[in-house]
Amino acid sequence: MSSRPPSHFARIALLLFLVLLAPVLKHLLEASMTTQMLVQIPLLVSVGLLLARAVPARWNAALANYDHAGINGLILATLIMALWMLPRALDASITAPPIAVTKYLSIPLLIGLPFALSWPRMSFIVRGVFLLELIATFFRMGWLYLIWPDRLCNNYLLGDQQRLGKYLIVIGTILLLWVAAKLLWGRMDSFAETPPSPPQLAADSGARHLDHGTPG
């Protein structure tokens, strides 16, 4: 994939963004809490992940000066993700147009993009902490949605909330099993083994996961 020119990924990102912007699809995905959180938001994150591959290597190298071990990309992405975990933010993104615009811009540009740029810079430890925290968040949110007796979003039904809770726990479990399998049988590259030179870094930045890096 990394042999494709950067503009190729920018075009795919733009196309995906425009598709998600289509009123019919927006309305369809926002009709249920489950599809908003498990389809719409992840796809908006993907727009940012794709966009990262179109960032010029020079810019990325400049950014790396302020992003030792990918820490700041992770902090930014985490903070904005926390924002979009607020039930009232999800509600407002359906009913208030300015918040909808904020959602459509902040999720790709402030979650997907910085995360994808920072991931190749992250060490084994940082990646591990992030992944386990991500899994824990799936479980926490899933448990919360399953047991909460009231609707957290005024725009969604209680049954929808509980179904989402169930799915979040399922996804958390799959992620956990995947990480466990990786630890037991897979290759888990440490940052020290793969010192990325800036050009290679730009080509490799993207939504790659634990198998990124040199074999062995």
Added chain:
Amino acid sequence: MPILRTLLASLMLMVAGGFVLSAATDHFRAFTTETARRIEVHEHPVAVPDVLLETASGAHIDMAGFRGKWLLVDFIYTRCPTYCVALGGEFAQLQDRLATPLAQGRLQLLSISFDPENDTPTELAAYQQRFRNRGPGWLAARPVTAQGLGQLKRAFGITVIPDTFGGYIHNAAIHLVDPQGRLIEIVDMGNPDILAQDVVRSLDR
């Protein structure tokens, strides 16, 4: 030096992120729309729009016509099998507990239907009767125009969504409107005693 620069940038990101999250949650008090609207109303009372209503008796009354009285408002639809049953029962209980101010005309209970197409005056009267309406002091009404209904829903922060059984799900609460026609408090239902005490205190203020 990248480490120091990174640390500095981290601090800036965390401070900025803290401000954003604080602003998005009313200083970490409101994580849901429902809590947010209660805080909002409590801190910045909302002027209730002058919307024309038709009551269960068929009479027309403007929301402005209630000025000078305290108002307890809830939003219902008469076919509702869940929340509105609880709300209706609670309003009937409040009629007992607040009999004096209601009789004096200082307080009014008002149930507004958000389903005006189905909730004709006959249906509204039947709804009140189901909870053994104790007479004056409790009005059930529907907005005359769809525009009026929209204005009321916006001002009171009511979200109505269809459920899977042909009815509606809505955020149910009791809304306190002061004699100047301002929505000043939104409270949960289920505590008629506490609510009655609060209302009496407000009346005496």
